[in-house]
Amino acid sequence: LQVQGSAPDAIRLNLRVPADLFSWNGAGVPLNLKYRYTAPTVQNNSALAVQINDQLVKSYRLAPASADDAQGRLQLPVLSNGGNRSSSALDIPAFRVGSSNQLQLRFNLDSQKTGLCQSVASNPVQAAVDPDSTIDFSGFVHYAQMPNLAYFANSGFPFTRYADLSQTAVVLPEHPAPQEIESMLTMLGHMGQWTGYPALRVQIARPRELALLSGKDLLVIGGSGSAPLLARWRDALPLSIGAASNEGASDGPITRASFSVKEQWRNGAHLPDGSARIDRDGALAALMGFELPGSKGRSVVALTATDQQQLSQLLDMLEKPDRVAQLQGDVALLRGGEVDSMRVGDGYLVGYVPWYAQLWSRAIQHPVLLGVLGALAGLLLAIGAFTALQELAARRRGV
Template identity: 35%
Template sequence: MSFSVIGKPTGRLAFVLPLSLLFLAAGPVSADEQGAVEPVVEAAVPGQNATLKQLGAGYTLNLRGIEGSDSVNFDVRADRVVTGARLNLEYSYSPALLPDMSQLNVLVNDQVAASIPLPKETAGSPQKQVVEIPPHLITDFNRLTLQLIGHYTMQCEDPQHSSLWAKVSNGSELQLQLAPLALPNDLALLPAPFFDRRDAQRLELPFVFAETPSTTQLEAAGAVASWFGAQASYRGAHFPVLLSELPAQGNAVVLLTEGQTVAGVQGEAAAKPSVRVLTNPNDGNGKLLLISGHDAGQLKQAAAALVGGSGVMKGEQASVEGVSQLHPRKPYDAPNWLPSDRPVQLGELTEAKRLSVAGYDPGTINLPMRLPPDLFTWREAGVPLHLKYRYTPQPVSSNSSLLVSISGKFIKSLPLPSQELLKDDQTLMSRLKQDETLLRDAHLTVPLASFPLQSSLQLRFMYDYIKQGECRDIIIDNMRGTIEPTSTLDLSGYRHFIALPNLGVFRDSGFPFTRMADLSETAVVMPDGYGTAEVSAVLDVLGHFGDSTGLPATAVSVVQAGDDAVLRGKDLLVFASGGNQPLLQRWAEHLPASLGGQSHFQLSDLAYRVRDWVSGDDRIDERRSNGSVALGSGAVDNYLTGFESPLDSGRSVVILAGGSPQGLGEVTAAMGAAQDEDNAIQGSLAVVNGTRVNSLVADEQYYVGDLGTFRYLQWWLSRHLGGTLVLTAVGVALASVLLYLSLRARARNRLKD
């Protein structure tokens, strides 16, 4: 069967590459095979254990009131089935609770799994309880809820009384016993089982080649790795590389050209590139994603078809009739980045249902955001935020409000007036009678310095509970709050301009390479005689870029040093392990490490001034060196460094170098590791020793971007006092000359009269 597909972006969080694809199914799976899942294979697989903190509970769960609850989500991979589950619960509760009328409920998907009594004897002290959860309650996507049913008196009670509390430690652990579930060989399941969004663990997916891949084959593999990196998102991804062997267990991506064979798996002999799913011969529960073509060029076509059109593939195999790009990418159009050329609606950042909350103490509405890292904020008032929201007004005056924060940093509190305060406004009251909610809007200016590059706009409705008096306090759950999807955040007033090198934005966003989301202006420069470690490092970094942009790197160039023509006009991402990269010799004056075994570093206090915030004052980044040190050692250090390309003004070079292939792996691992102030990749040089990172800085600095002539002149004068004085003196002199000539002409005219 053939398909004609035109894909285009369908949202900011789910991307479909704009390709025109024609697929021809070469080996369809029968309807019976596609419709039925194979029986469970009874074999031991690693269990899935996670604390409530790992599941998203950043703090102790505080359950308050007569019916307080809190929840976390957990998921189970599609190729796993739960055979047993237990919750190792750590909790404490109020001594004032009545044992006969109070309990702690454990619910899975709103079904009660267990009710834990709360006896007086153990109240007020830490408790531990093992709760067995029936496996049949657990599905693919699950919600675990802890609910307190609490009462402190047999008489009339305050439903929000301070004695009604229980605390559940976020160190409580959920343990799942799993068995494998064999899935059919069906492309319709992609990206599963190679990546499963239900799995919160880091993605580890081997790439298999018959022999050391060529640069063109690496371009195909890089597109696939960046696609999986975009899918993995916050989880991170690692892509080990194998030559002429398949993994002993699990899944893998196999790239073969015609005639190549790995452990009995052959590249397709068909005239057209193809994508196929088959079972791993070494593991009946593992799958292989076979990407094949007649040559390396067709392999790139198959990879482009996979990352752009996997959503329409089905069956065991699909052949690619043709691939063509409809429109070239534009700078800063990465699907994961906030648009900087137009106002963005908040409804584009999340599902509409997540913009609504209910109850007196509803959860926070979180809107994830990624900023382009080079927004120029100098002398800018802030980002305009036009917020439209609905809420349920309370009958009488209250202190209810809508809190606006950025990644936990408070920005502003917007009051939510009661009906009593609105009674004189007949227009508002008439609108309120329609659906018992009131639409309001507010215009805020949010300082861009409040935005980390990866941030979250947080909106929380805070309703004040108004006590009615003894025996009259009943909580009616009719409070609602909604953020209108048409609310907007507007970055279009900001220019793009940044001081480089800046390894902080390279690590966080892949900048400047990700300025073009498909990496069409990037060249990856491979070392001579590269092997599996270097190939794995390249795939890991491209996967990291995919996480940043949300787009596969379908236009990246992979080259080797030799001909400067292929390096010109590109931002260069250079890999080296030991002394196998010729560019390290040619550009030795730019490097912190010499090939003769001596390392020389320029030092500043940047390491003590780590900045995670966007700033328009690039002087903060300019930590000029205040010392230098030369070290004699037997090997080149592991480091990342950046500088302006010696071949093109305004183009960037970033080098990832290791003293050995294993050292290069440490460098790429540091890019994906958690960062803190003492262990952050920043500045123009980051030295990696195992898991330890030391950031240093050099004097050389250059700028990329465009401010416009007048804005650039303003900025330049603000940084150069001497230039300001000279320009002022020239202006005064010019004005004086003009005034002198004017007065002289006037005097001559009077004399003539």
């Protein structure tokens, strides 16, 4: 957390937080920053810029040295909180914070050159951020609307709510193929990267053990071999991929995917309940998210494909930031290297928002009514205070 030179590179701190952090009152993230720097002899353009994800939050002008700094005497802090240093407290806007963030502290230590014929000092200026600086996410509640494949692709949510994956079960076919085992290990590696902790308590299960997985979020991995398991949840699935066949095809196999349309498509056009089917030449891979049937608030994310080779293509997609940025909704189709995302099925909520937060969130949607109620409350309070004062005055007069 130390830099030197007049224009050093920024101090970068990576921050990974859960995707379901919810700021119901619009409050920011409190940052208490403590730092030291080589103070300039005169006021100049030296400044400290605080950025989050390359977006400026606030900039502080660095004060010049004072007369007390020239006494040649100082006290080294050992176990005390003393010492000469600067501190700044600010709130990082909550809408700037995502699952994966980088906090950048950029010191711009301007040259102390005061005349045209005076050279710049050869000793480089220095700056440092004290390690007891804090950033506090504890004031946020956990609340999110699911399914959302963007949460999964960027941070492994909802599985990474617990760093050791203690509430996660990975469901593999009875006889998994090498590509399916590779997919499982790759996804566990991704989640360890997101949480910074190994998946020590994840549970590996087979479809026949589904009844033993109560209270777990499920990551279902499999190509065509996972079809018997997904068939149990046909009513909850947003997408059903049929087996490839040559029916009606002249040049190659036809891939059939059936969509259960319950809500609306990505373009916002409302459609009646029903289904749709697409036919396409070649193989197809899909990433799906939905609520586990019979378990309220528990999630299922399924990695499936028309054949085993397409699972590798699905893993490669998660390695490419431009493809990950296209993932959203509850269904993502990978066809020929292109990603199509959409929202098809019903949504559900995970987490909890306090009752007063729900009340306030609904109240601010009606500002006029809120103002009228505030005026009435003030009037009633004034009438009550006036009545109490009148009774007190009457008792003093002996009436």
